[in-house]
Each structure stands twice: as C-alpha cells, then as structure tokens.
Amino acid sequence: MGRGKIVIRRIDNSTSRQVTFSKRRNGLLKKAKELAILCDAEVGVMIFSSTGKLYEFSSTRDKKINFVSLFKVDKYVLFGGST
Numbered sequence: 001m002g003r004g005k006i007v008i009r010r011i012d013n014s015t016s017r018q019v020t021f022s023k024r025r026n027g028l029l030k031k032a033k034e035l036a037i038l039c040d041a042e043v044g045v046m047i048f049s050s051t052g053k054l055y056e057f058s059s060t061r062d063k064k065i066n067f068v069s070l071f072k073v074d075k076y077v078l079f080g081g082s083t
Helices: 014-039 061-071
Strands: 044-048 054-058
Touching: 014 044, 014 054
Parallel strands: none
Antiparallel strands: 044 054
C-alpha cells in the first residue's frame, strides 16, 4: 500500500515551514550532486530562502563564480521573485 496524496500548500507555522525548507533544501542539493556524479553532467542549483539567503551548488568549481554572479543580479527579480 502506497502513501496517500498530500495537498501542496504553504505551511502556516513559520517554525515548521523553516524546518521543512531546510530538509527539502538539503535533499535537493543532494540530488543535484548525485545527478552530477552519476550522469557526468554539469549541474547548478540556486535556492533563495524567504529571508533572501542564497544556497547554491555547482558541480564544477571554475563555473561556480560565474554561475552565482550571473543570477545574483538584483536577487532573483529576473525570474519573477519578490524583492
């Protein structure tokens, strides 16, 4: 028997929301690293928290600086994020 479906919606409790963000962020970064290793792919991930803190992963060290500086322009406004 599989798990039941959950409704994807905003978590109202700020503490629970932060804990969930932290766990899911770590899981996403782990998946990105695994994808880079298993498939020999160049992978880059950028995550902005609700407080504006940047978390990032790049599979190649030399492209990391360019990757971050390219998208750090005015935070993430280019993608429709809030400022």
